Amino acid sequence: DTGVSQDPRHKITKRGQNVTFRCDPISEHNRLYWYRQTLGQGPEFLTYFQNEAQLEKSRLLSDRFSAERPKGSFSTLEIQRTEQGDSAMYLCASRSGQARNTIYFGEGSWLTVV
Amino acid sequence: AQKVTQAQTEISVVEKEDVTLDCVYETRDTTYYLFWYKQPPSGELVFLIRRNSFDEQNEISGRYSWNFQKSTSSFNFTITASQVVDSAVYFCALSEAGITGGGNKLTFGTGTQLKVEL
Numbered sequence: 359d360t361g362v363s364q365d366p367r368h369k370i371t372k373r374g375q376n377v378t379f380r381c382d383p384i385s386e387h388n389r390l391y392w393y394r395q396t397l398g399q400g401p402e403f404l405t406y407f408q409n410e411a412q413l414e415k416s417r418l419l420s421d422r423f424s425a426e427r428p429k430g431s432f433s434t435l436e437i438q439r440t441e442q443g444d445s446a447m448y449l450c451a452s453r454s455g456q457a458r459n460t461i462y463f464g465e466g467s468w469l470t471v472v
Numbered sequence: 473a474q475k476v477t478q479a480q481t482e483i484s485v486v487e488k489e490d491v492t493l494d495c496v497y498e499t500r501d502t503t504y505y506l507f508w509y510k511q512p513p514s515g516e517l518v519f520l521i522r523r524n525s526f527d528e529q530n531e532i533s534g535r536y537s538w539n540f541q542k543s544t545s546s547f548n549f550t551i552t553a554s555q556v557v558d559s560a561v562y563f564c565a566l567s568e569a570g571i572t573g574g575g576n577k578l579t580f581g582t583g584t585q586l587k588v589e590l
Contacts (some may be wrong), residue, residue, distance in 0.1 A: 468515070
């Protein structure tokens with residue numbers, strides 16, 4: 359499978375706990391994106407990386423959220439001190455750096471905070 | 473700021489009917505891209521089409537066709553002879569065209585839930 363891979367697919371956690379999601383992009387895609395999607399809404403941009411550099415962060419990304427892409431390959435998204443409002447699907451996507459290329463999405467990681 | 477509006481929240485059709493999903497967008501950019509994605513219950517967003525703002529030709533791919541009208545800022549999607557497997561949420565999205573700055577992030581609409589019944 360050469361698509362975008364996300365892990366875990368589902369996570370249930372208690373409020374106040376930390377959670378981490380991992381994304382493995384399509385091989386050789388230098389751009390990687392994180393989006394959040396709540397029920398009945400479209401995905402909303404959180405942040406993106408070009409190689410290992412985090413170039414943009416949305417205002418949606420509070421101080422409790424941190425994303426890394428240490429070697430320019432896989433990425434992690436950590437949420438600290440989770441709140442019920444963090445319950446959502448977290449989508450990862452990647453694309454190559456060439457112009458006109460398409461962003462491809464993974465299957466998402468569902469987070470439920472109880 | 474960019475905005476995408478999908479006014480149809482849910483559409484139900486009977487198999488073999490044609491159905492059109494509407495998409496209206498707002499942007500100040502003169503160059504931009506428009507997209508449609510399909511999201512089945514599994515959650516993955518499946519890419520269907522990308523259109524740049526300079527190309528207003530309609531496109532057909534099998535049972536799918538897209539009508540881009542810059543004058544009305546619309547990019548509508550038609551499924552001909554719908555099938556049960558077409559049941560999903562469909563998202564229209566917009567991005568700026570530059571390869572630097574902004575990262576070409578997507579702005580999505582709220583989606584249209586399509587239900588195709590036998």
